[in-house]
Structures are given as structure tokens and as C-alpha cells.
Amino acid sequence: MKALVSREVGGPDTLVLADMPDPTPGEGEILVAVEACGLNYPDVLIIEDKYQMRPPRPFAPGGEVAGTVEAVGPGVSAFSPGDRVVGVTGHGGLATKAVLQEESAYALPDGFDAKDGAGLLFTYGTTIYALLDRGALKAGETVLVLGAAGGVGSAAVEIARAVGATVVAATSSDEKAAAARKAGAERSVVYGRGPLDKEASKALAADFKAAVGDAGANVIYDPVGGDYAEPALRAIAWEGRYLVVGFTAGIPRLPLNLTLLKSCDVRGVFWGAFARRNPAANRRHVAQLFTWWGEGKIRPHVSRTWPLAEGGTAIAHLGSRQAIGKVVVTMD
Structure with a gap:
């Protein structure tokens, strides 16, 4: 798979597009073919080791994705290959494939665009x-x-x-x-x-x-x-x-x-922490968000998209505090 990875501590200019081994879903995990990755302020911090979570390098930033389930690990019951999902990864989203915990993924209803879905959670x-x-x-x-x-x-x-x-x-x-x-x-x-x-x-x-x-x-x-x-x-x-x-x-x-x-x-x-401690309440919230989205009361405001190779530029744009709405990277 292709991934935009952090190999050293630094800003967005230190990220490198690289070929990485395809991940394999383990117990309770799903493998997603990523279509879009939403960026958030923690992505600015995590590559500089300024975030509370410091994954071992090399890693790809990107904490939320939308795409299609490609494979499921043992014990997964909620999803099957071919399902469209959005989900939280913590990191690893700036890649063409990502592994998610089943409990951190949500079905993306028909008619909802993956690019917008990556800007929701x-x-x-x-x-x-x-x-x-x-x-x-x-x-x-x-x-x-x-x-x-x-x-x-x-x-x-x-x-x-x-x-x-x-x-x-x-x-x-x-x-x-x-x-x-x-x-x-x-x-x-x-x-x-x-x-x-x-x-x-x-x-x-x-x-x-x-x-x-x-x-x-x-x-x-x-x-x-x-x-x-x-x-x-x-x-x-x-x-x-x-x-x-x-x-x-x-x-x-x-x-x-x-x-x-x-x-x-x-x-x-x-x-x-709320989502981990009270997953049932969090799922009710997500269901409400999809209801409001379907009613036209909310919709993720994706102001601009970048291709994966330019994901570092997208993170820099977010860090500049010039972004209006959501910044999303697509796996074109």
C-alpha cells in the first residue's frame, strides 16, 4: 500500500510517501480500503511528538477515514467485505489501507459521500x-x-x-x-x-x-x-x-x-475518552448525526481536498489556522 509516513520528528515537510506492507486485520478488526482521510489538529501535533499519543515510527498520521471494508478479522460480526464505513483510527489514516477496531467503525449510509463522511466523526x-x-x-x-x-x-x-x-x-x-x-x-x-x-x-x-x-x-x-x-x-x-x-x-x-x-x-x-468509556452513548450520538445530516441540518464543510502525495501540504494548511471547515485527503 501507499502511505504518507513520519520517519523522524518534524513538521509536515518531513513526511514521505512510501510503499508499506499491507496491514492485516486481527481479532475484532477490519481492513478498510481508504477513499478519504479527514485531518484534524492532532495531526499537526503528532508528527512533532507534541500530542499525548506517540506511536512508534514509521507511522502515518490521519485519525479518521472513510472507505470500503476489504477484509475482516476473527470475531467481527458487524461488518463484511464490501461495506462502506467511516471510522476512527487514531493514526494511520493517510494510507490507501487502514485497520480499524470494529467498535470504532460506523456504517456509512447510502447516498453519503466518502469525502464528506471522512469529515464527520x-x-x-x-x-x-x-x-x-x-x-x-x-x-x-x-x-x-x-x-x-x-x-x-x-x-x-x-x-x-x-x-x-x-x-x-x-x-x-x-x-x-x-x-x-x-x-x-x-x-x-x-x-x-x-x-x-x-x-x-x-x-x-x-x-x-x-x-x-x-x-x-x-x-x-x-x-x-x-x-x-x-x-x-x-x-x-x-x-x-x-x-x-x-x-x-x-x-x-x-x-x-x-x-x-x-x-x-x-x-x-x-x-x-468518552467514546471508549461509553461506546453505546457515542453510537447514539453518531446515529443522531446521520439523522441530522439526512435532514439537511448538518453537513461536513469540506473546504478543500488534497491527494495523498500532498498530504503534508494539507497538514501545513491546517496548522496555519487558515482553514475554513474541514481539510480532507483523498486517495486518488
């Missing part, structure tokens, strides 16, 4: 767990979404709208703000590039407060962190829920006196 799986389970979001509430034009951010806009919430999108450019409003956000705020000094932080907090209204944001969805976290927290509602989703701008330090003043919660979101 990480972003929408994280977000439905974040907003519904961790955020307890209800119809009529207000959500402030940071990084609202990125993969998880655009998913948050759509899912919040699907449950009847009002969405305020925060983005780093007017172009991204327009994309977030197209996805369903009612209002938007454009923030400048960090680092933010004290006055810029206060000004951004005022912008957030004006956008979410006097009552504040019931839920704040933050995959960005960095200097944007504190201004967002200052715009939270009484007994609001601040969701810690990721740190594309760095790990923030939050003044905990704000949580006392607003009687609010700061809640972590670790979708991967």
Missing part, C-alpha cells in the same frame, strides 16, 4: 458530546463559539442551531465570519491575532458581551484557548457552562474569581 462527534452532554445545551439558550469557521467550530454552529439555540460566532477574519453566518450563526465577532495586551483583552471582552447580549452566553464552546479564553469567559451567563475543547492558540490561564462571580462551570471535553 472527529468534529461532529466531539461537538455533539460537548454541547449536549457536557454543555447541557437547550433550545432558546445562547452559545458563543470560538474558532467558528474551523472544523469543530462550524460543527458547533450547526449542532447548536439544530437544537434550537442562538449562535454567536467568533472568528479571526471577516471571511471566516461570513462562513460562520452561512452555517447558521445569527451574529459574529472578529477578533485580532494574539497575543492580546490588557487593553485588547478588555476590548474583546466588551465585543463578546455586546454580541451575546446582556444575559451573557449560556454556553461557550472554546477550541481556541490562548488569549481569547478570558475575554470569552467574561461574557458568560449566570450559571453558564464554559467548554474546554482545544488549544489551537495555546493553553490559557483562567482567573477563577470569574467562575465565582458568575457561578459558572468550566467543563473539559475529551471525546475520545
